[in-house]
Amino acid sequence: MSGVRAVRISIESACEKQVHEVGLDGTETYLPPLSMSQNLARLAQRIDFSQGSGSEEEEAAGTEGDAQEWPGAGSSADQDDEEGVVKFQPSLWPWDSVRNNLRSALTEMCVLYDVLSIVRDKKFMTLDPVSQDALPPKQNPQTLQLISKKKSLAGAAQILLKGAERLTKSVTENQENKLQRDFNSELLRLRQHWKLRKVGDKILGDLSYRSAGSLFPHHGTFEVIKNTDLDLDKKIPEDYCPLDVQIPSDLEGSAYIKVSIQKQAPDIGDLGTVNLFKRPLPKSKPGSPHWQTKLEAAQNVLLCKEIFAQLSREAVQIKSQVPHIVVKNQIISQPFPSLQLSISLCHSSNDKKSQKFATEKQCPEDHLYVLEHNLHLLIREFHKQTLSSIMMPHPASAPFGHKRMRLSGPQAFDKNEINSLQSSEGLLEKIIKQAKHIFLRSRAAATIDSLASRIEDPQIQAHWSNINDVYESSVKVLITSQGYEQICKSIQLQLNIGVEQIRVVHRDGRVITLSYQEQELQDFLLSQFVMDLKVAARLWFSFLVTNVKTFQKVMFYKITNGVIFVGHSKKFSGIKWKVEILFIKWSCLCLHLALVYYDFFQMFPKEVSRNFDLKCLQINYKHKEEITSKRVLFLKIIIRKCLFSTFKLFTL
Amino acid sequence: MGVTCVSQMPVAEGKSVQQTVELLTRKLEMLGAEKQGTFCVDCETYHTAASTLGSQGWSAMVRSQLTATSTSQVQVILLPQPSQVAGIIGQTGKLMYVMHNSEYPLSCFALFENGPCLIADTNFDVLMVKLKGFFQSAKASKIETRGTRYQYCDFLVKVGTVTMGPSARGISVEVEYGPCVVASDCWSLLLEFLQSFLGSHTPGAPAVFGNRHDAVYGPADTMVQYMELFNKIRKQQQVPVAGIR
Numbered sequence: 082m083s084g085v086r087a088v089r090i091s092i093e094s095a096c097e098k099q100v101h102e103v104g105l106d107g108t109e110t111y112l113p114p115l116s117m118s119q120n121l122a123r124l125a126q127r128i129d130f131s132q133g134s135g136s137e138e139e140e141a142a143g144t145e146g147d148a149q150e151w152p153g154a155g156s157s158a159d160q161d162d163e164e165g166v167v168k169f170q171p172s173l174w175p176w177d178s179v180r181n182n183l184r185s186a187l188t189e190m191c192v193l194y195d196v197l198s199i200v201r202d203k204k205f206m207t208l209d210p211v212s213q214d215a216l217p218p219k220q221n222p223q224t225l226q227l228i229s230k231k232k233s234l235a236g237a238a239q240i241l242l243k244g245a246e247r248l249t250k251s252v253t254e255n256q257e258n259k260l261q262r263d264f265n266s267e268l269l270r271l272r273q274h275w276k277l278r279k280v281g282d283k284i285l286g287d288l289s290y291r292s293a294g295s296l297f298p299h300h301g302t303f304e305v306i307k308n309t310d311l312d313l314d315k316k317i318p319e320d321y322c323p324l325d326v327q328i329p330s331d332l333e334g335s336a337y338i339k340v341s342i343q344k345q346a347p348d349i350g351d352l353g354t355v356n357l358f359k360r361p362l363p364k365s366k367p368g369s370p371h372w373q374t375k376l377e378a379a380q381n382v383l384l385c386k387e388i389f390a391q392l393s394r395e396a397v398q399i400k401s402q403v404p405h406i407v408v409k410n411q412i413i414s415q416p417f418p419s420l421q422l423s424i425s426l427c428h429s430s431n432d433k434k435s436q437k438f439a440t441e442k443q444c445p446e447d448h449l450y451v452l453e454h455n456l457h458l459l460i461r462e463f464h465k466q467t468l469s470s471i472m473m474p475h476p477a478s479a480p481f482g483h484k485r486m487r488l489s490g491p492q493a494f495d496k497n498e499i500n501s502l503q504s505s506e507g508l509l510e511k512i513i514k515q516a517k518h519i520f521l522r523s524r525a526a527a528t529i530d531s532l533a534s535r536i537e538d539p540q541i542q543a544h545w546s547n548i549n550d551v552y553e554s555s556v557k558v559l560i561t562s563q564g565y566e567q568i569c570k571s572i573q574l575q576l577n578i579g580v581e582q583i584r585v586v587h588r589d590g591r592v593i594t595l596s597y598q599e600q601e602l603q604d605f606l607l608s609q610f611v612m613d614l615k616v617a618a619r620l621w622f623s624f625l626v627t628n629v630k631t632f633q634k635v636m637f638y639k640i641t642n643g644v645i646f647v648g649h650s651k652k653f654s655g656i657k658w659k660v661e662i663l664f665i666k667w668s669c670l671c672l673h674l675a676l677v678y679y680d681f682f683q684m685f686p687k688e689v690s691r692n693f694d695l696k697c698l699q700i701n702y703k704h705k706e707e708i709t710s711k712r713v714l715f716l717k718i719i720i721r722k723c724l725f726s727t728f729k730l731f732t733l
Numbered sequence: 734m735g736v737t738c739v740s741q742m743p744v745a746e747g748k749s750v751q752q753t754v755e756l757l758t759r760k761l762e763m764l765g766a767e768k769q770g771t772f773c774v775d776c777e778t779y780h781t782a783a784s785t786l787g788s789q790g791w792s793a794m795v796r797s798q799l800t801a802t803s804t805s806q807v808q809v810i811l812l813p814q815p816s817q818v819a820g821i822i823g824q825t826g827k828l829m830y831v832m833h834n835s836e837y838p839l840s841c842f843a844l845f846e847n848g849p850c851l852i853a854d855t856n857f858d859v860l861m862v863k864l865k866g867f868f869q870s871a872k873a874s875k876i877e878t879r880g881t882r883y884q885y886c887d888f889l890v891k892v893g894t895v896t897m898g899p900s901a902r903g904i905s906v907e908v909e910y911g912p913c914v915v916a917s918d919c920w921s922l923l924l925e926f927l928q929s930f931l932g933s934h935t936p937g938a939p940a941v942f943g944n945r946h947d948a949v950y951g952p953a954d955t956m957v958q959y960m961e962l963f964n965k966i967r968k969q970q971q972v973p974v975a976g977i978r
């Protein structure tokens with residue numbers, strides 16, 4: 082600090098003098114600032130004696146002070162004069178107001194002291210406890226609150242009740258008006274489901290599938306008419322509707338496509354008989370109005386008509402090996418020889434007359450619902466295809482048609498290329514293929530089932546796959562003998578049933594193709610049965626042989642190739658052993674006989690005269706032939722040996 | 734679409750057109766070819782109208798016409814450039830040929846003599862009607878060839894009578910070798926085959942082959958060959974066909 086140079090600091094007072102007056106020449110006259118005493122007086126006057134540490138006492142003091150001011154002023158008149166002088170002369174001693182306030186406080190305190198001293202004597206004044214009336218004033222605000230709340234709640238409740246009343250009124254009105262519905266509101270409902278347009282003064286609608294991609298030329302327009310035959314005097318019926326739809330006359334009633342497969346050859350006289358058994362109408366949703374059911378039924382009729390028209394067009398145009406017959410409302414084709422597939426459009430109108438003549442010529446089980454459903458799906462797929470981006474032109478000015486067909490002009494496609502673009506299966510071909518497959522599959526199942534019921538040992542098991550194609554199904558067939566299940570695992574077949582043939586995949590890798598003939602599958606399965614038997618017999622035989630082998634090991638006899646040759650035993654030539662061996666030999670002989678018997682006579686009664694031209698079974702049959710011939714040879718050897726040994730036994 | 738050679742068969746001396754055609758077809762049938770129906774190739778000629786606006790205006794008008802009215806899908810090998818258009822206007826009456834070929838039933842070909850060839854779909858004919866102001870059809874210009882179509886293994890042989898109006902003017906022979914699309918690769922094979930039934934009348938290599946030696950052969954080249962053939966026959970028009978009795 083001593084080494085630091087002193088710094089000059091200037092101090093200036095912040096407050097400037099207040100401007101009292103600004104002269105005409107711009108000079109300012111300042112108010113002289115308050116002197117120290119004046120300042121003090123000012124501050125003293127600002128002291129508020131009513132504010133203090135205890136508010137009530139201060140209040141009381143303040144109010145009493147105020148109240149006492151004048152009496153206090155009266156008691157000391159000369160002081161009053163002084164005070165009065167003081168009031169008008171604020172430049173006097175600053176503590177004046179302080180002194181006045183203190184004096185008034187003193188007066189009040191003296192009065193209070195006097196009163197308390199008088200009260201203490203209890204001669205002239207007594208203290209009485211104050212009644213509890215002071216309490217209610219305290220609770221008043223709470224009750225007030227309650228009451229006010231109650232009132233406001235009542236007001237809100239009133240509003241809500243009014244609203245509820247109004248709602249109930251409107252609901253009841255609606256209920257009443259349900260029966261007396263407005264035409265326009267009903268029209269609105271109709272418009273939510275169907276396309277309507279106004280032509281002149283008529284309202285027409287469209288129930289065709291044209292907007293969904295159909296190319297059927299039927300117009301499919303229905304008319305919406307006002308139902309004015311309402312008698313206001315009578316009671317309005319339950320199902321009254323102010324709106325009615327008029328559908329085209331050829332779409333009335335209900336229709337469905339019947340697809341059935343029959344085994345008999347078509348009788349020319351029977352062709353064209355209209356199968357008119359009326360199927361119960363599909364249940365409409367309970368809440369739907371009657372026009373909805375009507376229109377839906379008409380649309381279904383239209384769709385069935387389109388399906389049938391498409392099928393009949395294809396039946397006539399497409400060339401096939403066996404031509405399809407189209408008669409009236411039936412299309413008859415032959416997927417397999419001696420099998421007839423008939424697709425007919427059954428359209429029954431709602432007239433009461435025709436219902437009388439409805440007779441069920443064919444049983445309903447004939448009808449393949451699956452194919453009918455598939456027909457509907459296929460036609461819808463066709464519709465969607467016409468609207469797909471392959472068909473829709475890009476850019477929008479390009480002509481309609483398949484995308485690649487549009488390019489065939491500019492890219493100069495020749496006939497082969499155009500044909501390859503256009504080749505696709507028609508509806509009829511698809512349905513025929515599906516029908517073929519269904520028929521083949523059901524027949525294969527029937528064959529397997531019949532074999533299973535007919536033959537008890539060995540057993541056949543069929544496991545059908547759940548994941549199938551429209552044109553292909555598969556089933557896994559196991560043939561096992563009782564007791565040999567674990568050993569005879571080799572007979573496992575996988576049948577893939579296609580449209581026209583059945584492909585068999587054997588466990589050992591062989592793949593055999595069977596045609597659609599029922600007998601082929603049956604024969605093939607029977608051959609598999611025999612294989613299984615053979616395996617079982619061989620096993621039994623081998624079991625026997627192993628037994629004998631161990632016996633032989635003990636007894637020093639030779640066994641070769643399952644045929645037991647009685648060796649010349651040197652040590653043991655007892656009759657007992659020989660008899661035992663003989664017994665075994667004879668039992669083997671019987672077993673072989675049994676096998677041959679099974680082979681030849683049981684399973685294949687027509688074996689001898691059978692035509693072995695079936696290519697697919699040639700392998701099995703050849704094999705069988707060889708085996709049976711070998712077996713016969715074996716038999717001969719065994720018989721000879723047995724007889725020889727028996728003779729030997731008895732001669733020895 | 735394979736390499737095709739179109740040539741003209743001169744009428745045999747002392748015989749009519751029909752008889753020559755019959756001779757040819759008999760030879761083919763003896764060779765072992767199978768008849769597979771008929772074919773038809775026709776050609777119409779148009780002049781560019783000379784009395785029109787200047788080149789810019791023409792091209793602008795044409796373009797606007799095309800965009801306004803074209804509904805046909807058009808794939809162009811070479812679009813006519815404005816300079817070419819100007820060139821066309823300069824030479825008045827440049828010919829445009831509009832041709833159809835039954836081998837490509839959905840296509841229509843439009844070509845200039847040494848110029849570009851346009852392949853369009855059949856709506857092009859409708860377009861030509863709209864462009865009447867710019868392309869006027871020449872009088873009696875329609876020329877066509879009709880005949881039978883033979884298939885012999887990989888070869889497709891078409892023997893046709895070229896007619897202009899009611900009169901038969903000549904014989905066209907078209908041979909197509911399906912598997913190959915590069916002209917230079919299979920010309921020798923084609924030649925050999927042609928020699929087997931045309932004998933001494935075998936043509937030389939078409940000019941089209943020489944132009945694009947290793948390029949892929951296309952239908953447009955066939956139409957160019959036909960156009961040249963028709964022009965040649967038209968020029969022979971003055972010489973009357975001797976031997977029609």
